[in-house]
Amino acid sequence: MDYINNHILTAILLFPVLAALIILFLPKDDNKLVRWSAFIASLVPFALSLLLWVKFDSTAVGFQFTEKYVWYAAINSSFFIGVDGLSLTMVLLTTLLTPLAILASFKIEDRVKAFMMLFLFLETGMLGVFLSLDLLIFFVFWEIGLVPMYFLINQWGSANRNYASLKFLIYTMAGSLGLLLAIQMLGVNFGTYDLQELFKLWPAASQLTNIPMGISIETVKTVAFWAFVIAFAIKVPVWPFHTWLPDAHTEAPTAGSMILAGVLLKLGAYGFLRLVLPLYPQESAKYAGVLAFLAVMAIVFGAFSAYGQKDFKRLVAYSSINHMGFVLLGIAAAAKSMGTLDANIALNGAILQMFNHGLSAAGMFFLVGVIYERTHTRNLDEMGGLFPLVPIYGGILIFTSMASLGLPGLNGFISEFLVVRGAFPVMTVYTSIAMLGLLFTGAYILKGIKNVLHGPLNERWVGHLTEINTREILVMVPLMALILVIGIWPSWILVVINNAVMALF
């Protein structure tokens, strides 16, 4: 038992890769075996992270279950992982969504083995980012997750996938360039990549000891701050760095979109919380207004753009920009009023919103995929009045949409309320505009539902459209259950999140 306690994070992190390597040696033509192996393999990290959740001490301060091994001694970087409430929540989200996404892609017939292996590699990449306590290891996993996602979009995507996948890759890599340089600068200056040490050293640093630069430390810090912010803002994505997202989403296969919206976008927000706020407290407070402005633009423009879409999947993609805007708004408000109760509430809201958006966005993308598989169109104008044909699907779609809309009683309401409650006293104007944005959130979601389910029935689909099947319902059940549970009784997860917020900021 001690062994499990001491190595549970490594087990969660590396099991997917191990499974992928085993899958490599399975017979090539037995698609069924490959699918089920991948699915069962992805349940193992989920089970382990449930165990982790149970064993996690939500009253303790600091990182738990830490493991540290020498990795690259010459530059003093070690394989150092651990969890706190923030990363634990994200680990749970990742390990939950991966099996669901794999289950959602059982329909894939083309090169199943490669697809499943890439998915498992992707899971390790994402988990690595959430678990790292070493800046270099963070960057390693940050970058390495791009590769499987690139190939998932590029190989299994729809018509315009080449453009979308390259745009995704180059955009993110270019964004990471500043991050890479800033990380190197920190490493050179302090001779360590250990995050806990850097949190102490860097905000207090008054000069660059090892770097011959003739400019003031304030300038360097500001530039490095923006290098971090831009790298993460691209991933979130924050307006105006969001243009890769609708393309990537639209072209990605359904399971790819689920993970992209459910987890990959969270990596950016996680970067803000894990690195930007602790490393740059002064700069974050100073530029909180700019961040809040960008967040509000994301909320408002995201909602408007979503409303304007004819493509169902693009509509959902823009809704992600809108929802992630609330995460950034919470972070910006907290950065400005660090240490106050408002800041705590806003951060709680932001982290919960990350989790909630992971659930609802993954669900929405899956539901779009379900209808697309049957109709082979995503054009909202070509649907209409489908409710009588697919009542169960309709019910699930409405339920998930309502969570996305922020209906009280479902999870989205709780987190958006907390963000707004925390941000309002700090940034009244921005928060008010953001709340107006919420109105448009309602508008585009209702538009989506109306165009798909209601209105005059498009006769084309009568007799062709089949009801959602059991496997697909099984994908949605855990998501819907969590959406409802968090909506009604959020305290089980907020305890964990709040503890991390209290300890960190």
Add this chain to the structure above:
Amino acid sequence: MQFPILSVIVFTPMAASLLILLINPERKNEIRVAALCASILDLILSIWVYFSYDKLAAGYQFIEKYNWMPSFGIGYQVGVDGLSAPLVLLTGIVMFTGVLISWGIDDRPREFFAFLFILASGVFGVFVALDLFQLFFFYEIAVFPMYLLIAIWGWIKTREYAAMKLTLYLFIGSVISLVGALKTFDMLVLQQANFSPEFQILWFPFVFLGFAVLGGIFPFHNWSPDGHVAAPTAVSMFHAGVLMKLGAFAALRVGIMLLPLGAKHWAPWIMGLALVNVVYGAFIAMVQTDLKYVIGFSSVSHMGLVMLGFSTLTEQGMIGAGVQMFSHGVMTALLFAAVGMVYDRAHTREISKLGGMAKPLPLVAIAFIVAGLVSMGMPGFSGFVAEFPIFMGTWQVKPWVAILASISIVITASYIMLVIRRTFFGEVPAEFEGHIGPVRPTDKVALVFLSGIMVIIGIFPSIMVPWVQTGVRNVLSLLGGA
């Protein structure tokens, strides 16, 4: 007396090439098997040398010393340190995989393998040489075939050819001047010679550039892509994989280690040239339409990183450069091997005419992708382990150079991804439909072997970095503990 393992490594290929020349040219399979046996022997010995090198003791090990021409102070002296041990291993790896992927050569395999092995002997000889004359001797053996290549196929590039020849003569001149005072060619003695600062500053550029030309330094980089393109696959693997390292390595051994004060004086200039290499090479690679030229110019860009690492004269920068020499060697060997396999089947290297090769050649596609990711400096692969410390070293000297050089990362990513997509994915052009045969088992072994090495180093840097570190510390102590 200790077993002369380094001499055995150096002379095995030469002996094998003589042996192969004695075999009846019609008995092609026996020739191939003989070549494979020799290369496996060398690979095993070089692995053994690498892993039994004592990192704690550091310094030069496995030393053998014989008098050769005592009246001129010329000896035969070999040994490895932490910098050359990985390069000996690299040569063993490239030789082994080069033989494997040349299995299908049907046109005069006897001469081909004999020629390849003489090249290998020369390369091994340079990496283990501790005597200046001997280093020069093996250097010429290794470089001579390249003169032929450039002379035969690269006639337009006579300028670069002349430049190479000229700088080599400059090098001879400077060697004579180095040796003049002390009447010895023993590099271990010369390292302690303490030449006067004026002398070092005067001769350093000639010595360094004379070798760095072979490492593809700007503005003498143009020979390399032409040379690579003209050569058959296994020779391209040797040229880009090992010969360019020969230049960089000798520039370090003779230039920086014998003339440390000169190196300190000229380091900013070298850094400037290296920066041009890194960025300009990446841009040139991006606009190429021939697959082999893309890789040729990407080598120019990557070797620029090696020079950049050296020119920082910091521990981290030089460690990175040392690992980059190995990593780039394996990576380029793999890239050229993969391109060769595509070319053998499609008979074109024009990227625009290729497509969909992943379907008939899945393993080649995977290997090319792995090498491409290494080339992009993707974390988790050996390229990152090498490039990251180079940039860290550069930060400590000239932060702006690090920032400018990092542009190459995105450029490299974009052209590598485009090349992968256009060559290996999409529709198979109609003319190739059904004509692309599968690769041979020997090819598969070579591809998996090379890819595996890059992944292992990427995940476990400690399998190579401590070796390089001991070598770098030695260099730094010569530089005055900088």
